[in-house]
């Protein structure tokens with residue numbers, strides 16, 4: 001059975017495709033966009049499909065930009081007629097084509113459940129009680145009686161404030177043609193009844209209609225997609241990992257292998273301290289401008305592993321800026337520009353890069369043996385959606401000068417230390433070339449006879465870690481800074497204050513509140529269901545003289561943030577001229593070497609503090625508050641449905657029977673200042689065919705929890721909504737903002753991008769860059785002070801209160817700002 005799904009740029013379409021696939025026997029589901037083809041191209045193609053599903057989407061069914069060719073389906077000439085099921089926007093389009101009236105809901109329903117009122121007929125045959133999820137601002141009114149549209153189900157909305165009730169049409173069918181429509185979302189994870197049942201009934205009725213009308217479906221030609229424009233749902237595999245080939249590298253004559261040793265951690269040494277000690281051994285200090293260093297730090301549940309990535313002069317550092325046609329690889333004093341091939345994007349390029357560096361012989365107990373560590377910006381994700389970045393100058397040619405603020409920055413790490421805080425183990429590893437004569441000779445420690453320099457390094461670091469973590473070991477006193485360290489006057493005792501105060505420039509409250517309200521106007525018009533509105537705060541502080549001080553501000557900031565805001569996905573990333581210090585609670589995506597992908601979106605926030613002198617909210621109270629809050633549940637549900645869709649893109653590829661599962665729905669996690677609502681979504685990619693989680697990463701950015709749903713439209717709206725957040729008399733945001741609001745020029749930069757690793761053994765783990773601060777060296781040089789950026793925000797829904805959203809943004813912001821104040 002070939003079923004065609006027509007997508008209207010929604011973030012739930014692939015969930016609908018999955019529902020059809022698992023409900024209709026032998027269904028092969030093909031998904032295309034509503035503007036991939038003209039009606040002229042589409043109509044003859046429909047003879048090859050058994051049925052069509054017209055999916056949901058942002059915007060109005062009256063807007064040709066929102067629905068594309070969909071209205072033409074309802075006017076199919078009789079010989080081409082076939083069974084069609086419309087969902088939400090698809091349903092609205094069907095009903096208005098045959099005389100229904102489109103209206104705005106008086107109470108917008110996004111991610112909320114309603115009891116379905118139906119009489120057990122037609123597609124509701126055999127269905128009992130059903131509670132269905134709704135994502136809509138618009139609805140259709142059918143004048144009664146009506147000769148074309150037959151209403152099939154309703155929901156009753158109660159306007160508590162006005163004490164009014166309204167029946168809203170939830171499903172309908174055409175009286176004579178094989179067209180059905182449902183206003184609700186049968187594919188949502190929280191739809192109970194009214195999901196698989198109605199698809200099964202639709203399919204039975206569709207087959208009956210086809211039989212009665214003598215309709216015969218023609219075989220689908222193999223090349224049918226070539227008859228229409230490019231379709232990005234027909235995902236081509238990115239990560240060309242040879243699935244079962246032996247370890248190989250770019251030097252086939254000298255096969256490289258993972259050199260690894262595991263030692264037991266006898267004392268509770270923190271990863272920053274371990275990092276400091278290890279760098280001291282290499283005569284370096286972490287975080288100093290010019291000293292690159294990588295630490296992915298797990299300091300709270302459910303995080304487990306911390307990774308220290310060492311960067312030597314020969315380490316390959318890879319950068320890319322959106323719009324460029326080259327990838328830049330810096331190593332020692334050389335800079336190589338590798339052109340992107342036609343139709344190759346940065347994600348594919350990196351997949352090829354890693355495909356040439358795959359290892360199979362590391363220790364399975366360590367998630368990282370070596371490989372890429374770094375970050376990509378929010379804008380790098382936006383570019384994958386095909387959304388333009390108005391902030392970037394329009395240029396005919398890519399810039400010949402490497403950007404000092406790249407959108408993607410990774411190092412290919414060869415030497416690493418991985419700390420397992422559950423099993424108290426440390427893995428010391430190298431994937432470097434273990435020759436006796438090194439390109440970067442380690443004169444102080446000549447290689448032992450049993451191996452080359454890398455073996456020697458692993459042994460030396462292992463012995464050192466054993467020594468310093470031995471409980472009987474007394475470390476030499478740490479040298480004290482020779483200059484005073486900066487301290488804020490805002491919180492610190494003024495007698496100790498030796499430095500001028502921090503300058504903190506948060507967004508303007510009036511502008512923030514007005515953007516929340518504007519966001520809600522878009523939601524009421526049906527343009528989006530949820531939008532994650534954010535703003536950057538700029539923090540300026542005096543620059544420390546790194547030649548005289550023992551500790552850089554960045555490193556100190558990291559350690560302070562880590563202590564104040566323990567997080568499962570903390571990080572200190574200093575690469576090129578960018579420094580990122582983070583304490584994220586949110587995993588974006590992890591994947592194991594055998595292809596199990598996990599996403600853990602956070603959406604829903606309750607602050608712990610009830611105000612001065614009052615007891616904090618307890619975990620049990622927070623659980624009750626979350627579960628009793630339709631607003632928080634709706635926020636989370638919308639992102640769960642979005643993530644299921646994003647993950648399905650790779651997991652449930654055409655023909656695959658794999659399914660995406662929600663393994664944890666609406667759990668409450670406790671952090672230093674807030675409780676968060678977290679869900680877990682999992683699915684397995686087919687490693688046997690060379691897929692990895694990288695395919696998922698490349699196709700799921702930016703993280704849905706930082707955009708809202710539907711993703712593409714929400715991102716476009718955010719470019720307008722966030723553009724008003726510029727600092728007074730400002731000359732700079734991560735990229736110079738453009739004053740014309742309609743054009744949009746604001747960028748989030750590193751904030752709300754992702755950071756993490758992709759291991760040469762195949763696994764990976766990336767977190768969402770929130771509760772973090774970043775800075776660019778070139779700005780510090782220009783201004784003579786350190787300029788940091790801290791982003792914060794939250795999901796805005798129809799149920800949001802603008803003042804509460806401002807407070808929520810502030811509490812998230814303060815979880816990072818506090819670290820500056822306690823420096």
Ligand SMILES: C=C(O[C@@H]1C=C(C(=O)O)C=C[C@H]1O)C(=O)O
Pocket residue numbers: 532534586602603604605676705706770771791792793794795812
């Ligand atoms: C936008 C932020 O956080 C995001 C928004 C959340 C929410 O709306 O509840 C929760 C976690 C993040 O996905 C932030 O921390 O800046």
Ligand SMILES: NC(=O)CC[C@H](N)C(=O)O
Pocket residue numbers: 055056057058059060087088089090135136137138139525526527
């Ligand atoms: N989920 C949808 O398809 C929404 C349809 C339309 N944009 C509305 O808000 O009513």
